[in-house]
Amino acid sequence: MKILLAKNVCDELVRAARAAYPLEACGLLAGRHETVTKCYVLTNADASADHFSMKPEEQFAAIKDMRTAGLKLLAIWHSHPVTPARMSEEDLRLAYTPDVAHVIVSLAQPDAPCVRGFVVRDGAVEEPTIELEQSEKEGSPE
Numbered sequence: 363m364k365i366l367l368a369k370n371v372c373d374e375l376v377r378a379a380r381a382a383y384p385l386e387a388c389g390l391l392a393g394r395h396e397t398v399t400k401c402y403v404l405t406n407a408d409a410s411a412d413h414f415s416m417k418p419e420e421q422f423a424a425i426k427d428m429r430t431a432g433l434k435l436l437a438i439w440h441s442h443p444v445t446p447a448r449m450s451e452e453d454l455r456l457a458y459t460p461d462v463a464h465v466i467v468s469l470a471q472p473d474a475p476c477v478r479g480f481v482v483r484d485g486a487v488e489e490p491t492i493e494l495e496q497s498e499k500e501g502s503p504e
Contacts, residue, residue: 379441
């Protein structure tokens with residue numbers, strides 16, 4: 363499996379993680395096929411540094427927006443403010459949604475944020491390749 367992450371979306375993930383620090387940030391990623399083009403930053407209802415839960419009304423609004431835009435839910439994302447970008451025991455236990463990746467943004471090294479993706483199948487964790495795609499405007503003359 364491969365996840366193509368638009369660079370502007372990756373930048374938005376890191377910004378949201380930094381803005382929520384020292385708490386975990388969370389949200390949803392949407393796009394078409396395997397290309398993530400939209401980031402939804404949702405409220406961490408737990409307001410916690412070591413776990414998150416999303417507000418259902420925000421999740422429903424994001425899914426409605428995805429449907430309106432013709433996008434598909436591709437990943438659930440959250441940050442790890444001080445730990446590596448890896449699936450924790452709690453992350454594994456709460457990985458309920460089949461065919462949806464999990465993207466983790468680690469700020470353990472604040473000057474070098476790490477973004478990694480994971481897929482959980484039958485309790486086993488696989489790490490898909492994450493490739494950054496340049497946005498359409500980048501690299502084009504203005």
